[in-house]
Amino acid sequence: MQKKKWLIPVFASFMLFSGIGAMNAEAASVEELTSTAKQYLKAPYRYGGTSITSGIDCSAYTQYIFSKFGISLPRSSSEQFNVGTSVAKSDLQAGDLVFFNTNGRSISHVGIYIGDGKFISATTDGGVAIDSINDPYYWGSKYVGAKRVADFTAEEVEEAKAEVAKAEVKSVSVDFSIYTSRGEVALILAETLGLDTSDTNSPFVDVKPSDKYAGAVNALYKKGIFIGDEQKKFNPGSPMTRGELSLVLVNAFGLTQSGEAVEFKDVPTTHWAHDFVSILASNDITQGIGDGKYGIDDLVSKEQLSEFIEKLTEN
Structure with missing residues (x-):
């Protein structure tokens, strides 16, 4: 499979002015x-x-x-x-x-x-x-x-976003013969969960009814498993991080914390995905990538996705 190049944003926070004003x-x-x-x-x-x-x-x-x-x-x-x-x-x-x-x-x-x-x-x-x-x-x-x-309607926002994008977007090469895309994750999850994928009219502007993953994407959207981004895009051809996948899997399989929270060096308690990663680990779905790390920002490989699904369907 030919390698494809993607621009992957490193999302920066829009900081608050403390105390006064919106x-x-x-x-x-x-x-x-x-x-x-x-x-x-x-x-x-x-x-x-x-x-x-x-x-x-x-x-x-x-x-x-x-x-x-x-x-x-x-x-x-x-x-x-x-x-x-x-x-x-x-x-x-x-x-x-x-x-x-x-x-x-x-x-x-x-x-x-x-x-x-x-x-x-x-x-x-x-x-x-x-x-x-x-x-x-x-x-x-x-x-x-x-x-x-x-x-949420400030005129300065678009300029600020452009500056962030200019400063913090980096180009990387993603080999989709190794890594999985969001569209592929949707197809595999919908099949694993046995969802009805007959309705291919998804709410996402970048998913056409004729796309092979349209029915899967829509079925997962109806279940609240995928919600897309602020531009109402699903980004089916983009890769997914292990942190993002933790949220998706916890919601898809209705997992809850089992016993004590499991901590990883690269997932502090302040990280938005901390609870989702801990839930996966506490249910023996993941042990991380070694050296006490989960690999929160690593891209999900096809092999890793297969291992996650195998463990989830065994439980």
């Missing part, structure tokens, strides 16, 4: 932000928890979701209330943080506004859930205010 985020990311937030509906709640799988509280949840878009938020709801720009209730936009006083003393709950009077947050009784900010039985009377911590 920050720049990637253009059109507001839809991706809300869809990503909804991906974790029913994730369990735990006071003080920071794990999306074993338990997370409201401010850790907002912090976790925004971190996926290069936006750093403080840890507590009261601290988050002190950043960004105040927004009137009548001017709320999807992506704004909304705050509530549920203890009768101070700011004690935070969520992400997703439009139409709804917000998503980690709740004590139902885990991550969607509620109305005007709920007459509870949230309506607890509402305090809102903050815009990221400007």
Whole structure:
């Protein structure tokens, strides 16, 4: 098979200005932000928890979701209330943080506004859930205010993205006779899971109904296993990292933590994929690449994907 060259972005965070004003985020990311937030509906709640799988509280949840878009938020709801720009209730936009006083003393709950009077947050009784900010039985009377911590429509964003791309994009040669593509991962996962792939009309602009992986991609999208990027692209011809694959496999097979968390040298607890990698390891799906490392940024080879699937189907 002929080698193909791909430009693989090294994604850089768009940093927040601390404390005052709204920050720049990637253009059109507001839809991706809300869809990503909804991906974790029913994730369990735990006071003080920071794990999306074993338990997370409201401010850790907002912090976790925004971190996926290069936006750093403080840890507590009261601290988050002190950043960004105040927004009137009548001017709320999807992506704004909304705050509530549920203890009768101070700011004690935070969520992400997703439009139409709804917000998503980690709740004590139902885990991550969607509620109305005007709920007459509870949230309506607890509402305090809102903050815009990221400007998703800033004119400067495209220029900033261009500068990041210019400075941090590197060209590498990917041999797809050795490494697997996202399209190939979709085909193999859909077959392994026994999904109905007859509907080939996927929501991704770069996946045509005539493409061989269209049905698989759409089936996985419907299951919430693949959500695409902010440009509504699936990128079927791009490679996948072992970190990205850990998230996909955990969601695809409904895995949960089994026993103590498993740590790897190259996957700190602050890494977005930490919990997913730990779940795979705790279920004996992976032992890493040796020397105490998982290979978080390594590209997934065909052989490695085959080994992952073999172990997952044995359990």
